[in-house]
Amino acid sequence: MKCYLTYLIGLTLLFINIINAKGIKVPPKEEEEPINTNDKFYLIYINNPYGEYKIYSDENIQKREESQVFVENLVDEIQSLINKNINTYKNPEKLIEIKEEVSSTLKTRKRDLKNLNDYGLVYPISSVKDKVVLYAYLSDELSKKINKDIENIYGIFPNKASTSLQYVPYNKEEILAETGWKDLKVRENTDFHLSLISQGKYNRRLGKKYDNNYYYPSSSGKDINLVILDSSFNFNYTxxxxxxxxxxxxxxxxxxGFASTEKIDYYCGKVTRLYHGETVSDVAAGLLHGTANLANVYGVSMAVNNEGEINDSDILAGxxxxxxxxxxxxxxxxxLSMSGITYEQSEFYHQYGKIIDAITEKGGIVVAAAGNSGYNLGNGGYGGYGGSYYSYPCQFKNVICIGGIDNEDEKNKYNIYVSHEDSNYGDGVDFYAPFLVKSDIMIEGKKTRILHQGTSFSSPIVAGMIATIMSEHPEIQFTKNKIYEILKENGQGLEVSHLYYQGRKGIMANNGKRIIYSDEEEEEEKKE
Structure with missing residues (x-):
């Protein structure tokens, strides 16, 4: 006998004769009669006493001939019952639709049709060891009859979609209308630190599943330069x-105190155990973990010790x-993912600030980390010291200062719009972004997934975000003040509170997409 695979498809081709073969007639359907959904596809589960049957074997003859004969006879028996019980179908016209679909799909294929049943309304789709599953289009009445009258059937159930791809549906046109982006890109099921910045305020108490996608403009920072002053860099990987x-x-x-351009390529700086610059650059512009994966990246490394300390001379030179x-x-x-404190009258402080001002006047936009001391940066002074010390570079007037929200617990998403207890906060902080990030960096020649936390990583998230905003509008001459106003507008309704000082509110950084897409079936799933 021929392998069932060789006739499985051909079997259905004979179905094109269903109207005329063996005298079967499809009764006319009255126009007023509604279509009954009792006719449907079923999965018929069979015990095969003759061993495993090969559905997709390339062999002409099955290794277990008894198994092949058993399956073919069972298929023929069920097909014969279909032929004799056509009048039990509530919507027999559906049989014609199936015929047309099968005929259209298989018209270019040549199969040996010998030894096949006549119509192809039933055929095996799965077989392993002593279990076989048949696929058949049956009426409700016929499904019950087959289950009752045919031996070796241990279950017959309607075919249904019980498996789904894990994604949250979204409306592209709706997002483009809200954001004004020219086109949309989506990274599905991505990092928590990315998904947070491209949607409105999530509240799990509403009983919805969190949308893990990152939505961003397709320009993604294209033709914008991201300059990162940090420890060390490695750009030679995926x-x-x-x-x-x-x-x-x-x-x-x-x-x-000197910036050298000699002997540099994709690597620069002395690698420390912190892998700080490597993570910052990935979060800002990495292909998978960065907010702006089409932005140009220029790394400027500084000598940093294992405690993350940098000399003033190298800060100024960089x-x-x-x-x-x-x-x-x-x-x-x-x-600038770095911070320090100093006296207001410090000459270093003043010189640093003047260079930042000059960069701003030249058309650059500076973003910096707020720091991880848990202090209030209100009224210009460093709150922990009665206002006599200042945080830099975050509190310079021409710097956009970024604090961190407490996104450490992904399961507790309704309580994340609170500044992290280690993040500096207050009026001196302009915006907040995720404090905890995931990244892939190179460690001893091997790409390694790591977790890092701190406002050092909140800052590049926003730096990359700003690059995506700028790349969408090449005709605009962006300035620090203009970007600040855009981020402020995008952050409307995204208030960030402080864990201990509830009266102090901040603004969550957002890239312009605030629509929330989430699966509203979570509560129903819980009830079930």
Whole structure:
């Protein structure tokens, strides 16, 4: 006998004769009679006493001939019952539709039709060891008769969609209308730190599932320069592999108060156990973990010890190099994931601030981390010291200062719009972004997934976000003040409170997409 696979498809081809073969007639359907859904596809579960039957075997003859004969006879028996009970179908016209679908699909295929049943309304779809599953289109009455009268059937159930892809449906046109983006990209089931910044305020108490997608404009920072002053960088791996679409490079190494451009490529800086610059750059612009994965990236490394400390000389030299060499007016975002405190009258403080002002006047936009001391940065002074100390560079007037929200517990999503207890907060903080991030970085030649937390990573999230906003509107000359107003508008309704000082409110950074798409069936699932 031929392998069932060789005739499985051909079996259904004979169904094109269902109207005329063996005298079967489909009774006319009265126009006023509604279609009854009792006719449907079923899965028929069979015990096969002859061993495993090969559905997709390439062999002409089954290894177990008894098994093949058993399955074929069972298929023929059920098909014969269908032929004799056509009058039990509430919607027999559906049989014609099935015939047309099968005929259209298989018209180009040649199969040996010998030894087949006549109509192809039933055929095996699964077989393993002593279990076989048949697929058949049956009336409700016929399904009960088959289940009762035919031996070796241990279950017959309507075919249904019980499995689904795990995604949250969204409306592209609705998002584009809200955001004004030219086109949309979506990273489905992505990092928590990304999904948070592209939707409105999530409240699990409403009984909805959280939308894990990251929505962003397809320009994704294209033609915008992200300059990162940090520890060390490694751009020679998959997170930065799209160099055909953008420029990615180390721009300088800073040490002993001097920025050198010699012997730099995709690596720069002395790697420390912190892997700080590596993570910051990935969160800002990595292919999977970054907010702006088409932005140009320029890393400027500084000498940093294992405690993350940087000399004042290298800070000034690094920011000076950026000011003189890396500012393309209205196309440049600088990320400074660092913070310190100093006297207001400190000369270092004043010099640092002046360079930041000069960068801003030149058309650059500076974003910086608020710091992780848990202090109030209100009224210009460092609250923990009675206002006599200042946080820098975050509190410079021309810096957009970013604090962190407490997104450590992904399961507790309704309580995340609170500043992290370690994040600085207060009037000196402009916006908040996720405190905890995931990234892929290179450690000893191997790509490694790590978790990092701190406002050092809140800042590049927003720096990349700003790059995506700028890339959508190349005709606009963006300034620090203009970006600030856009972020403020995007953050409407996204208030961030403080864990201990509930009266103090901040603003969650958002990229312009505030529509919430979530699965509203969560409560029903819980009830079931």
């Amino acid at each position: 997170e930065f592999s799209n160099t055909h679409e953008r420029t990615i490079k180390c721009a300088a190494n800073v040490e002993n 920011i000076q190099f950026i000011y003189e060499n890396l500012i393309e007016p209205h196309k440049t975002v600088i990320n």
